Amino acid sequence: MSVVIPARDDAVLLDRCLRALAQQTVAPAEVIVVDNASQDATAAVAAAHGARVLTEPTVGIWAAAATGYDAAGAPIIARLDADSLPGPDWVEQITGALARHPEAAAVTGWGRFVDLPRLVGIPAVAVYLGAYYALGYAATARAPLWGSNMAIRRSVWREVRGRVHRTEREVHDDMDLALALGPHHIVATVPRIEVGVSARSLRGIAQLGRRFQRALRTLSLNWSRMPPWKRWAARLRPPSTKSAR
Numbered sequence: 001m002s003v004v005i006p007a008r009d010d011a012v013l014l015d016r017c018l019r020a021l022a023q024q025t026v027a028p029a030e031v032i033v034v035d036n037a038s039q040d041a042t043a044a045v046a047a048a049h050g051a052r053v054l055t056e057p058t059v060g061i062w063a064a065a066a067t068g069y070d071a072a073g074a075p076i077i078a079r080l081d082a083d084s085l086p087g088p089d090w091v092e093q094i095t096g097a098l099a100r101h102p103e104a105a106a107v108t109g110w111g112r113f114v115d116l117p118r119l120v121g122i123p124a125v126a127v128y129l130g131a132y133y134a135l136g137y138a139a140t141a142r143a144p145l146w147g148s149n150m151a152i153r154r155s156v157w158r159e160v161r162g163r164v165h166r167t168e169r170e171v172h173d174d175m176d177l178a179l180a181l182g183p184h185h186i187v188a189t190v191p192r193i194e195v196g197v198s199a200r201s202l203r204g205i206a207q208l209g210r211r212f213q214r215a216l217r218t219l220s221l222n223w224s225r226m227p228p229w230k231r232w233a234a235r236l237r238p239p240s241t242k243s244a245r
Contacts, residue, residue: 001076001091001151003028004068006061008036010082011045013198017084018049026092029074036064042082060169062176065147069157078151079174085114085196086149093193094151105185106152108145109193116199124199133189136175139219141183141231147174149195156185163225171218172211179222183235 003021007014014033021031033046034054046053056067069077078094080086097107111129113121129146136144145152163180165171178187201207 001028001078001095002072002074002154003031003078003080003091004034004065004072005032005046005051005080005082005084006034006036006056006064006068007038007042007046007082008059008061008064009038009040009042011038011041014042014082015045015049017080017082017086018046018051020086020088020090021080022049023088024086024091025089026095028078028091030072032068032071034064034068036061058167060167061147062164062166062168062171062173065173066161066164066166069152069161072154072157075154076151077154077157079147079149080195081148081197083198083200084148087194090193090195093190097188097190097193098151098153101186101188103186104188105156105181106145106150107188107190107193108143108150109189109195110191111146111149111195111197113199114196121199136178139175139228140178140181141228141235142185143187143189144178145174145187147172148197149193150174152177156181160185165218165221168217168221170210170214171221172214175215175218176222179218182226183231 005017031051032054033051034056035043036056037059043053054067054071056064076098094107098104111125113125116124133144160180164176
């Protein structure tokens with residue numbers, strides 16, 4: 001498994017993430033950190049931990065993530081964000097889930113907010129990720145992907161990488177990838193694959209507004225190719241009809 005971490009000016013949290021990866025029960029084949037035009041010590045921190053450091057000068061999470069996916073050498077490409085905090089069996093859980101689900105193109109998991117009090121964090125993540133997965137399912141005609149905690153088979157990435165909007169800065173790359181997969185690829189959702197994350201994405205009206213605008217942009221780009229009703233029609237079409245077409 002190759003672990004890809006796109007990062008921009010996130011040296012402190014990246015250090016925490018890489019320390020967690022160093023303590024895995026099953027070590028990944030490689031860890032790739034894509035330095036997305038950082039002005040801080042992101043690249044130096046990655047190198048100090050023995051990660052393979054790539055540079056992506058085009059600012060944007062999709063540009064950085066796609067650079068890492070393209071360079072990954074293992075059959076499974078896993079993804080974390082710099083603020084992700086995987087448990088010690090995270091690699092083992094992902095490889096095991098994909099082994100148990102050979103039909104799945106990708107797998108995604110659950111999260112917890114590590115910087116919120118437990119009584120606040122548990123309901124907050126339930127609302128945040130619960131809404132994301134429910135609305136994402138409606139939009140994609142199957143389970144979406146969550147970029148802070150996901151993995152995709154390298155063969156599938158190579159199949160769909162020409163359909164993603166990697167040059168678009170204001171899109172959600174995980175949802176864009178899920179939509180690029182189309183309705184017939186299966187995404188396995190495995191809650192036991194859990195990572196801790198920062199709640200910073202929820203702080204501030206401006207941040208929430210930007211995330212909402214990105215969601216609209218992501219859906220607009222992909223629904224222009226295949227609107228949701230066609231995705232659901234394709235998903236619900238009987239198998240015999242699918243194979244005939």
